[in-house]
Amino acid sequence: MNSDLIDTVLGVAGLAVRFTVYVMLISPAGIVVLASFTREDTLSFLPSGFSLRWYEAAFSSSPFMSALWTSSQLAIVATIVVLILGTAAAFAIARYRFKGSSLFQSLVLSPLIVPIVVLGLGLLQFLAWVGLSNSFVGLFVGHLVIMLPYVVRTMIGGLLVLNRALEEAAMNLRARPFRVFRRITLPLLAPSLITAGVFAFVTSFGNVTLSSFLAVTGTVTLPVQIFTYVEYSYEPIVAAVSSIVIAVTIVVILIIERVIGVDKLF
């Protein structure tokens, strides 16, 4: 009787907590999307009316569109480069014992611990010292640095789970090392690579702090553009831009899920 009551209370409480968590997770994005359809001239939590005028404004705003283009290019190219570098580093760490291997690992993973503000300041000084401040290369390198630990962590995990006997079996079946890598190692690491890629892309695409530090005159990334825009304007155009980003992200995630889903059938 008494325990029934406790069970019920706990059940209700659990439901409430779950509901709260979901609401908290979804509501920021939901509010932004809702607000983007407003007819008004100012951003408000509950929009009045429905219109697509801010989407038109967003698509025809050259600062926002060029920022979106810059961010996409930066994130895509950096993701490809960092996947190669990070996988190589993960191989070195997971597969080989070499002098200074644990120092190397700590170094690669350190951007996870060092506050980005500190990292940004340091990078800024370093880039100035090597004459790359205020350059796209500098921004690119900065992004690589903060993306790298996610890739290395994920790939080390993937490599540790990968059964070495599979690679040995391939070698025993006369496959040369490169063929073993292409036919066995790589396909089996694909899920880890996709996870690492998503982490890396999101890290680059959403970054404000580091991008502000390493700002390049004339090329602004989208988060920085949004950030500076809301400082002096309350126009719903930022809500429309953010909604576009959310839509793109969802599409990308759906595509990836499809790819992994299809992969698992094999």
Next chain:
Amino acid sequence: MSVVSLKNISKMYGATAAVESVSLDVEKGELLCLLGPSGCGKTTTLRMVAGFVKPTSGTVEIEGKEVTDLAPYRRDTGMVFQSYALFPHMTVAQNIAFGLENLGKPPKLREQRVQEMLELIELAHLSRRYPAELSGGQQQRVALARALAMNPAVLLLDEPFSNLDAQLRVRLREDLRSLLKRIQITTLFVTHDQEEALMFADRIMVMRNGGVEQVGTPSEIYETPATRFVAEFIGWCSIFDGMVNGQGEFSVGDSIRLPVDAGPGPATVIVRPEHVKPVEIPGQAHAFEARVTSSNYHGSLCRLRLDVSGQEVLMEAHYPHGRAPKVNERIAISINSKGVRRLPG
């Protein structure tokens, strides 16, 4: 000419030897078993043949060619791993075809060979399945087919039955033995199960602490073990440390007296349990009075541990249902002098 020839190979890990001065010749078509307790260096030896471990010293030859420094993918071996190591992202047919692709065989030939292999292991109907969709026994057969498809000079098997349940194990090893004999492939087989080795092998190499203890046919290993370790490791036996007198009579304790073919001096003899028999009357030649210390029922056989004036004697005997002696019962036994073996050294 032997197919695999190991000459004095050793493998050191730091200061400890995983394998020490092992020499071995495996003849064509032979089924040779590496047998020994866990950690004695069986897998390391097998991996040195496959090329995954480089010997610290000594040489490995395959079909008369030295391969000690050759990479695994340049050696003509086919290995079945303990975990089978089937490629999870390839179907059964793709797994079997993988090696043939690496050899650059044309698609027509590949398909034909894969089909042959599938028929050999009787899994043609499962060719499009993925390894995760197969039972343990089926996976084992696919791993075997994948290795055999290349027609390697030597087949290497590392405890291929250890992942299977006891009943399946017995059936599959009979099947596997007849298959290997039918295609007459030279095989190196690793196990720590002496029963499996006795049943499976043409010859057995017993290993201990990285070294070779004895090489011989199953009956040689069983009947005439070269060392106390082999005697104890293979099967069940009584071991007596005693003395031989001038008349060729071995004695141990107060009562055991056995004829042996040996000169006078201290000696160790073994007696296999099937050479010990219960008798009706004590007092006849080589008959002793014994007290039962443990009695284990094994279906048609009864395994008894006996105490003969302080010496432990093991006996295997058939008893009519319900007539097996109980613990502490006193019985009379005789030891067949033909079953008495003196250990060398």
